Amino acid sequence: MSDVTIASGSVDTPPHRGRPAGTISPIPFARILWIELRKMFDTRSGLWLMASILIVAALATVGTLILVPESDLTYESFLSAIGFPMNTILPLVAILSVTSEWGQRTALTTFTLVPSRARVISAKAGLCAIIGVSALAVAAVLGAVGNIGAAAFAGVGATWDVGWQGLVLFAMANVIGMGIGFMLAVLTRSSPAAVVAFFVYYLVVPIVSTAVAGVQEWYADHVHWIDFNTNVNRLFGAGFTGDDALSAQQWFQLGLTGLVWLVVPLTVGLRLALRAEIK
Amino acid sequence: MITVDGLTKRYGQLTAVDEVSFTAEPGRVMGFLGPNGAGKSTSMRMMVGLSEPTSGTAHILGRRFGELPNPGREVGVLLDASAQHGGRTGREILSLAAGTMGLPKAWGDAALERVSLTPEEARRRVGNYSLGMRQRLGIAVALIGDPDVLILDEPANGLDPAGIRWMRDLLRGFANDGGTVLLSSHLLHEIEVIADDILVIGNGRIVARGTKEQLLTEGGTLARSADPAALAAALRAAGHASKQASSGALHTEADAGTVGQVALATGVALTELRAADSTGLEEMFLALTDDSQRDGLRDETDTKTEGTAA
Known part of the structure; x- marks a missing residue:
């Protein structure tokens, strides 16, 4: 108490601190990207999640080699085997990149170092896209290696039944x-809620949609105007059946349902994530 | 320098922060004192842009927090030492902060040294840290960019008495170099040890403010005597109001010398005469923490602490 020597009430001019005004430059976006990328890998859980993409892809390739009869092995068999688990893990990567900030409350530090939440969230979104595309490149290469290996083992030529357009x-x-x-991550900002919501969307909604289509003729006729999933699945289908193109109407249905199921809730979620109080 | 003007946050009916205004000056350590839930953390979140004020403004070094180009270089912030990913090492957390600010690697080591975390401790995952170690790490993150201002929410929480003294010395040194410090606490003792200036907040409002000396000495004088009534009358005749505490002691704004003179002139024998030290602040603070007395303090928004001793 009494050992503080500053006289009460007097605010003497403090010693000059370091730096002339205006010498601090803004944080470049590339730096934010780099830091956010590091944050995806620098915890055990993050590292294993990323590693699991590669592990699962490798296991799927090996599994395909073992389980699928040699005569049926084509590039498509490998791509679908790798693609299915990847299609589950990649959205989890996207979810956790966002929700871990709120769940672990690191958002308190992140957004006091970079007050523009939009920059941080764009960096995360950009990284998710890059990771997604890289993972798929890995899948394409692994699938190709498996396909060539299987063909060589059987002593026949490899069957390349998925073209560039199919891969895209x-x-x-x-x-x-x-x-x-x-979208679910920015909307809920909670890991458990977003993961559950994702599996409901990914596993439950298609079952319900199919069941309704089975009893409701009108719904069955119009399902592609309503159910986003069915349109996304057509992308896989078009890629894998060698029928590489979607019709204009099919693209329109994809865009329309995507607007309702993805773009609108994403916009709402982004608004919430950018503005909501961080505690 | 932190300038806060009319800062207010409402959640529906509830007013969590109500017209809070103050200026934290360079060279001083300002303590933000209030019971849990008084609005300290909410105020601090608004200062650093994590929460949008319902009305009012907060400026740090003359700018809103969101306008600072690289905030970590100008304002060190620690809002919750536990808000870190337990799977990261201390060093990694520092390194991420340094990386965001664009600092050389060596600064991380310097910051660790400043908060007395050993390299071995820094290599451990934060999930294994004690609260005290997390506080030190949080302070290191706040200090690493060599900022001019520190905003620390309950930084002494989890520190032992030696740790509190360490923090006092650290913040004292920071302020002596021309830095501005705002720290909060719900413990009067911590604030007494660390701060130069004190803001007392209760129910979202500032109920007292001043330098520590002002707040602690303006408790006035406590006089115990054989005849309190006679002494009170004599004091009143001399122009000094007084209140009789339940213990029989008189509490007055007059200084001890005056009370002694009056007692001598009146012929009342004094049995105890002393400065009422921090009683006023402590009593007020206790009253604030006591739910049942909250409403009684609502109107005490004047700038000096009142002797609320009954």
């Missing part, structure tokens, strides 16, 4: 899946 549609479907994850 495959990538697009996966990036949309990550977009769904990202």
Whole structure:
């Protein structure tokens, strides 16, 4: 108490501190990208989540080699085997990149170092897209290696039944899946809520949709105007059946349902994430 | 320098922060004192842009927090030492902060040294840290960018008495170099040890403010005597109001010398005469923490602490 020597009430001019005004430059976006990328890998859980993409892709390739009869092995068999688990893990990557800030409350530090939440969230979104596309490149290469290996083992020529266009549609479907994850993440800002919501969307909604289509003729006729999932699945389908193109109407249905299921809730979620109080 | 003007936050009917205004000056350590839920953290969140004020403004070094180009270089912020990913190491957390600010690697080591965390401790995951270690790490993150202003929410929480003295010395040194410090606490003792200036907040409002000396000495004088009534009358005749506490002691704004003179002239034997030290602040603070007395304090928004001793 009495050992503080500053006289009460007097505010003497303090010693000059370091730096002349205006010498601090703004934080470049590339730096935010780099820091956010590091944050995806620098915890055990984050590292394992990323590693699981590669592990699962490798396991799926091996599993395909073992389980699928040699005569049926084509590039498509490998891509679908790798693509299915990846289509589940990638949205989780997107979800956790956002929700861990709120769940672990690191948002308190993140957003006091970079007050513009929009920059941080764009960096995360950009990284998710990059990771998604990289993972799919890995899937494409692994699938190709598996396909060549299987063909060599059987002593026949490899069957390449998925072309470039098919790969692009495959990538697009996966990036949309990550977009769904990202949307649920900014909307809920809670890891458990977003993960549960994702699995409801990913596993429950299609079952319900199919069941309703089974009893409701009108719904069955119009399902592509309502159910976003069915349109995204057509991207996989188009890629894998060698029928590489979607019709103009199919693209329109994808865009329309995407607007309702993805773009609108994403906009609402982004608004919430940018403005909501961080505690 | 922190300038807060009419800062207000409402959640529906509830007013969590009500017209809070103050200026924290360079070279001083300002303590933000109030019971839990008084609005300290909400005020601080608004100062650093994590929460949008319902009305009012907060400026740090003349700018809104969101306008600072690289805030970590100008304002060190610690809002909750526990708000870190338990899976990261202390060093990684520092390194992320340094990386965001664009600082050289060596600054991280310097910051660790300043908060007395050993390199071995820094390599451990934060999930294994004690609260005291987390506080030190949080202070290191706040200090790493060599800022001019520190905003620390309950930084002494979890520190032992030696740790509190360490923090006092650290913040004293920071202020002596021309830095501005605002720290909060719900413990009067911590604020007494660390701060130069005190803001007392209760129910979202500032109920007292001043330098520590003002707040602690303006408790006035406590006089115990054989005949309190006669002494009170004599004091009143001399122009000094007084109140009789339940213990029989008189509490007056007059200084001890005056009370002694009056007692001598009146012929009342004094049995105790002393400065009422921090009683006023402490009593007021206790009253604030006591729900049942909250409403009684609502109107005490004047700038000096009142002797609320009954």
